[in-house]
Amino acid sequence: MSTQPAARPRVVPVRGVPIxxxxxxxxxxxxxxxxxxxxxxxxxxxxxxxVVETQKRKKLQAGDQVAYGGQTIVVQVx
Numbered sequence: 779m780s781t782q783p784a785a786r787p788r789v790v791p792v793r794g795v796p797i798x799x800x801x802x803x804x805x806x807x808x809x810x811x812x813x814x815x816x817x818x819x820x821x822x823x824x825x826x827x828x829v830v831e832t833q834k835r836k837k838l839q840a841g842d843q844v845a846y847g848g849q850t851i852v853v854q855v856x
Contacts, residue, residue, distance in 0.1 A: 787843055791856035796837035799826065802844060806851040818846060 780828035790806040797805075800815040803824065818824050819834045825845040826836065838844070842853045 786852040789854045790851045791854045793854065793856055795839050795855055797832070797853065799824070799831060799836040799838055799844065800834040802838055802851070802853065803846065806844065808844070808846045808849060808851060818851045823847075 782783075788806075790802070792802070792805065800809075800812055800819060803809040803815035803818065804812050809818060816834045819832060822825070822830050822832055823846055824831055827843050838853050840853050840855045844851050844853075
């Protein structure tokens, strides 16, 4: 797991909340597939609002920040 600070957060608009963490990782481009997203979460490599999150179906709300691989994406309702 990387200890480097994440790059500047990128806003990712979604149609509505809540959205599941695994879906948001894929939708936001941090994972290529849903299976990859679930594996990353299960391995403890994903942070939600600065804390490691291992619940793949964790419900996200507007403003939540998800970080993986030096990138951070933020939930924004479109």
